[in-house]
Amino acid sequence: MNNFVMAIRHIMEKQHGKDIQRLAAVTVENHEHSLVLCEVQNDSNSNEQLENLCNKCIEPIISTCYRCCECNYSLHLTCAQLPNELKHPGHEEHTLKLVHISKVWEIIGCRACQFYTNGYFFECEICDYRLDVKCALLPTKIVHKSHKHALLQNYFQKSLITHWKYRGCLNCNGCGNRIWSSTYSFSCEPCNFYSDHACALLPHCVNHKWDKHSLILCFPPFTDHPEEIYCEICEEEIHPKYWHYRCRECDQSFHPNCIPRLGESRNMKFGRSIKVVGHPHPITSVRQGEFRSSCGSCNESLYGQRAFKCASCKYSLCFDCVPDLVDSGKLC
Known part of the structure; x- marks a missing residue:
């Protein structure tokens, strides 16, 4: 069970004073079919586009879950019982x-x-x-492997305005990006340690099709690395102060954002299909468009971008153009 599911299970049990129920079947509002209890066996080498994700929290499902037998809809046991x-x-x-x-x-x-x-x-x-x-559903305090003390969650950073005024802007220790006053973050202020949500929620290990081993999230100082580290995907240098994923067996390193599952679309589930005007086949949402692919409507490049793709031909559309071409909202 992943850390997020364990965390929300603990929160819900604390709030409601009871264990999460395991029913043979459940119905969910906004979904037309019943969901049945089933076991899931995830293949670490499976296509990332088809990764089994929960429709509510968009986190991987790796054990018992509720699943729709008629479509690509699944829920963690905990997420099926979220409060309204x-x-x-x-x-x-x-x-x-x-x-x-x-x-x-x-x-x-x-x-x-x-x-x-x-x-x-x-x-x-x-x-x-x-x-x-x-x-x-994140708790107000978390324990993170990147720091020896617990990190407190900051909401809108109002308490840190004085810090900016006298000590300059705040930057995330994980990626170096600036933490703005309007965003949430986690911090250990006595140690001047800050992490934005994006870095704090990175999984400890992740699988990628380019490496047969699990990639482990690494934190500085890097004692077993060469002086210069390069990302296997973008081929650019990885900053020695910031977090990255590494396979020690294959001696490969990756920027977190370069791994498709952890990029800009990390909180999105793909695989749903729809019909559009002017094209005979259904098109399906995918995490990344193929090399040299372009939108059939606006002609913008879709390489590396979320898109809708036809499995029968090379036709693709960007997310922005789909609403204007959708065929009366017909889902497949």
Whole structure:
């Protein structure tokens, strides 16, 4: 079981005072079919586009889950029992409501991690405030392998404005990116250690089709590395101060953002199909367009970008063009 599922299970059991139920079948609002209890065997060498992800939190499913027998819809046991409303310390003014994205091409941005998602999210419609399921259920304190002390979650960084004024802007210890006052982060202020949500939520290990071994997230100082480290995907140098993934057996290193599963679309699930006007076949959402592929409507390059692709021919569309061409919302 992954760390996120364990964390939200603990939170829900603490709130409700009972174990997560294991029912033979469940029904979920906004999904037309029943879900049945089943075991999942994940193949570490499977196609990343078809990775088995939970439709609510967009985290990998690696054990018992609820699955729809008629479509690509699965849920963690815990996520199937998420509350419909949530009080969140980052938005104390109003209660957040659990919302489902119904359109295949629709995505929303999370206020905490700044990534887009097409999963479920908690929303305050009055304030236009949204958190994806993963960020909404994070505890206020976490233990992270990158630092010896527990890290506290900061909401909107209001307490750190004085720090910026006298000591300059804050930067994430994981990637070096600036942490803005409007974003969430984790910190150990006595040690001047800060991590944005994107880095704090990186998995400890991840599989990639370019390496038969699991890649391990590494933190400085790097005592077993050469002086210069290069990413196997983008072939650019990896900064010696920042986190990266490494396979010691194959002596390969990777920027976290270069691994497709951990890039800009890390909180999105792909594989849903839709029909569009002017094309005879269904098109399916994919994490990355192929080399030299372009949108059949606007002609923009889709290489490395999320897209919709036809399995029968080379036709592809970008996410922005799909709404104008959708065939009355017909799903496949």
